[in-house]
Amino acid sequence: MPLWPEQTVTQNLLVNARQGDRVAVNRLLERHRNSLKKLIQLRLDRKIAQRVDASDVVQDVLMEANTRLQEYLSDPRLPFHLWLRQLAKDRMIDMHRRHRGAQRRSLDREQSMTSPQFADQSGLDLMGQLADQELTPAAASIRKELESRFLIALDQLDDEDREIVVMRHFEQLGNSEVAEALGLSAAAAGMRHLRALRKLRAILGDRPSQTEQPHE
Known part of the structure; x- marks a missing residue:
């Protein structure tokens, strides 16, 4: 089953969002919440995940997406889900650097990739x-x-x-x-x-x- 929501509905919501429809904006962000959570659970360093809940990271990404949505709508160089994915990835990179140090390998693979979140x-x-x-x-x-x-x-x-x-x-x-x-x-x-x-x-x-x- 694909990680990201079906794109036809997303495109329709983007059209409405460009017209200033706040309901469409809220629906657009909310329908990507679960996908973002799975992505973050998959990629978040396990040691960081012990201190930071994935749902909190998702909320931060969605807040940033809401703030920058008009910027995206004016120049959508990537499909929306790939844009969200990049925001999430940048957020996690920043967290890894702050928690583990910029020069250290960001993932302890054998531990993090066999965690319950990853195994699911x-x-x-x-x-x-x-x-x-x-x-x-x-x-x-x-x-x-x-x-x-x-x-x-x-x-x-x-x-x-x-x-x-x-x-x-x-x-x-x-x-x-x-x-x-x-x-x-x-x-x-x-x-x-x-x-x-x-x-x-x-x-x-x-x-x-x-x-x-x-x-x-």
């Missing part, structure tokens, strides 16, 4: 194993083991490769959305994604398919 994300089924939503206890146990292997392997990727895997398979952004967010061409984003998957599968001990192609 449906995007963990990257390889497509055991994707049924209703699993037997045995199958659920196997999937948990696969997820643990995947997270450990993900930690071994460099930052660039890890970022694009998270964007595609946890946030479930499409290739064109990833390209926009990273300032790449669609072809470059697709190739970066494919390269990251090949590295990930090599770490997991799987041989990449010779016919594998980037997905839109």
Whole structure:
């Protein structure tokens, strides 16, 4: 299931917001609240998360979005959800710098990525194993083991490769959305994604398919 709300409704609300409709503004921000919370739970450093509630970070991001909405509406260079995503990312980077120091690695991967918040994300089924939503206890146990292997392997990727895997398979952004967010061409984003998957599968001990192609 995609992380972000359906875009047709968002576009309609943006049109109304441009016309000064405050109800539309409130609906626009509120319908992205849960998505922002999942994103922040996914990416927030666990040590910071022990002191700061994700809901409070969401509220701060939505307040900033409300303050800067007219600026966005006058020059919407990114789709709205990618703009919100960038606000949230900037907020978390600032928190990491203040809490952990600008020069220190911002994530303790093995701890934060195996936290309950992260484990709840449906995007963990990257390889497509055991994707049924209703699993037997045995199958659920196997999937948990696969997820643990995947997270450990993900930690071994460099930052660039890890970022694009998270964007595609946890946030479930499409290739064109990833390209926009990273300032790449669609072809470059697709190739970066494919390269990251090949590295990930090599770490997991799987041989990449010779016919594998980037997905839109």
